[in-house]
Amino acid sequence: MKSIKTIKHYTIQALAILPISAVLLTACHKDILEAVPVTSISNESAYSTPAKILAQVNGIYSQFSTASFYGGRFQVFNEQRGDEFSQNDGNNSTGANVWNQSISASGDFVNAVWSAGYTTINSSNLLIDNLAASTVIPDSVRKGYIAEAKFLRAFSYLSLVQTYAKPYAQSSTSPALPLRLKAETSSSNNDLAFSSVADVYTQIIKDLNEAETDLPVSYSSALLNASRAHKASAIALKTRVYLSKGDYASVVTEAAKLVSAAAPFQYVSGNLTHKLEANVATVFAGSYVGNEAVFTIPFINPAEAPALQSALAANYLTPVVYLNSAGIAADPVFASATSVDARKGLISTNATGQKLVKKFPKNSAPYTDYIPVIRYAEVLLNYAEATAQTGDLTKATALLKAVRNRSDATYTFTSGIDTKENLVNTILNERRIELLGEGFRTPDLLRRVQALPAKTGTAGTAPEVLPTASNYVWAIPSNELAYNGLSPK
Numbered sequence: 001m002k003s004i005k006t007i008k009h010y011t012i013q014a015l016a017i018l019p020i021s022a023v024l025l026t027a028c029h030k031d032i033l034e035a036v037p038v039t040s041i042s043n044e045s046a047y048s049t050p051a052k053i054l055a056q057v058n059g060i061y062s063q064f065s066t067a068s069f070y071g072g073r074f075q076v077f078n079e080q081r082g083d084e085f086s087q088n089d090g091n092n093s094t095g096a097n098v099w100n101q102s103i104s105a106s107g108d109f110v111n112a113v114w115s116a117g118y119t120t121i122n123s124s125n126l127l128i129d130n131l132a133a134s135t136v137i138p139d140s141v142r143k144g145y146i147a148e149a150k151f152l153r154a155f156s157y158l159s160l161v162q163t164y165a166k167p168y169a170q171s172s173t174s175p176a177l178p179l180r181l182k183a184e185t186s187s188s189n190n191d192l193a194f195s196s197v198a199d200v201y202t203q204i205i206k207d208l209n210e211a212e213t214d215l216p217v218s219y220s221s222a223l224l225n226a227s228r229a230h231k232a233s234a235i236a237l238k239t240r241v242y243l244s245k246g247d248y249a250s251v252v253t254e255a256a257k258l259v260s261a262a263a264p265f266q267y268v269s270g271n272l273t274h275k276l277e278a279n280v281a282t283v284f285a286g287s288y289v290g291n292e293a294v295f296t297i298p299f300i301n302p303a304e305a306p307a308l309q310s311a312l313a314a315n316y317l318t319p320v321v322y323l324n325s326a327g328i329a330a331d332p333v334f335a336s337a338t339s340v341d342a343r344k345g346l347i348s349t350n351a352t353g354q355k356l357v358k359k360f361p362k363n364s365a366p367y368t369d370y371i372p373v374i375r376y377a378e379v380l381l382n383y384a385e386a387t388a389q390t391g392d393l394t395k396a397t398a399l400l401k402a403v404r405n406r407s408d409a410t411y412t413f414t415s416g417i418d419t420k421e422n423l424v425n426t427i428l429n430e431r432r433i434e435l436l437g438e439g440f441r442t443p444d445l446l447r448r449v450q451a452l453p454a455k456t457g458t459a460g461t462a463p464e465v466l467p468t469a470s471n472y473v474w475a476i477p478s479n480e481l482a483y484n485g486l487s488p489k
Contacts, residue, residue, distance in 0.1 A: 076312065218270055343436075
């Protein structure tokens with residue numbers, strides 16, 4: 001398939017009107033090639049040549065990686081709501097109200113994440129609709145582009161359902177989200193009833209199954225393999241989706257497609273290999289697109305990198321947030337003077353004694369650290385948890401050890417692996433260590449219907465939030481309530 005090109009200022013005249021606001025569909029995916037400025041074209045013209053169609057594909061990735069979504073801010077929100085970080089800055093513009101659990105339906109961030117998710121979804125729908133019967137490009141390419149759109153639509157719906165709806169294990173029949181599967185080009189279809197949590201997950205899995213079928217195994221470069229959806233990306237995301245549902249048997253089925261039966265665990269298909277990097281620091285040290293990168297947000301063009309408020313480095317190293325001493329920072333991996341675990345090197349201590357995550361080291365504008373969205377380490381931990389839950393403690397332990405021993409080859413688990421319950425808890429603890437700062441903590445608490453723990457910081461105290469509380473998940477945004485007459489009131 002062709003390389004992705006960056007095409008700046010490329011807009012569709014037929015705007016997609018979402019319930020929140022008119023969305024201008026841009027097509028500027030991370031400067032993987034040169035800019036080709038175009039002013040304004042009709043929707044029909046936008047899909048009239050292979051280059052223009054590719055521009056629309058690029059545009060979906062651009063929407064997904066916007067600063068308020070997977071360009072950085074969304075990951076920070078998911079860490080702020082959890083218990084691994086304390087808050088320095090009491091200003092709501094830095095998410096203090098996210099950290100202290102007081103953000104409301106009218107909050108800017110609540111509305112911004114919803115808008116970013118549905119913008120990506122509508123961009124995907126536009127491409128799917130317009131390419132349904134297109135003969136402009138070869139059929140295999142057409143199917144591949146549609147598969148990419150379905151992958152990004154599924155990913156967006158997963159992010160939204162995990163943020164705004166009750167967890168699957170708590171209430172799969174509760175209203176979750178409006179399930180928009182056709183392109184919206186006017187405001188006439190704003191009113192749409194909310195589908196249940198279960199129905200949203202069913203659609204996510206449907207999209208990912210179809211994406212897996214038509215996505216390519218690999219692309220022509222390591223950069224494209226990391227930053228563009230391929231078969232392994234769809235399968236890996238399915239392991240996350242099924243884990244969120246608590247469907248452990250399906251996690252095992254999907255993960256087995258990506259993980260060899262015995263160590264060294266890896267995935268090899270054609271010229272593509274996914275496996276753990278030999279050194280975890282390599283993942284964050286500037287190479288970014290190695291074998292561990294299953295799906296990554298690249299920032300090649302500095303002009304497209306996130307601004308101060310959204311950049312991961314700025315939030316973690318300035319710091320807006322710092323590691324909570326009562327959280328995973330107290331684990332011996334990080335806290336013991338004798339620890340030789342390589343992940344300890346991803347933590348630093350500032351002049352005031354605060355411990356900081358330094359996975360994203362470029363702490364000045366432009367903030368061009370690539371953002372890992374799916375790593376092979378996550379796939380192994382998803383697999384480990386699922387195999388433990390389904391009773392295969394031997395396999396689960398082997399997968400757990402693969403992740404731990406990558407960072408500390410001499411470590412031996414002397415406890416915590418003797419029973420199913422203990423092993424699951426040990427794997428969950430390993431997730432906290434391995435994926436720290438990457439946006440997993442709150443979704444992991446929610447999927448297990450666990451309370452969001454209380455925590456303290458320079459900005460004050462954040463209370464415990466029980467699963468029965470009205471603010472356990474984010475409220476449906478005020479803009480959606482205002483524009484969608486069928487939204488739950």
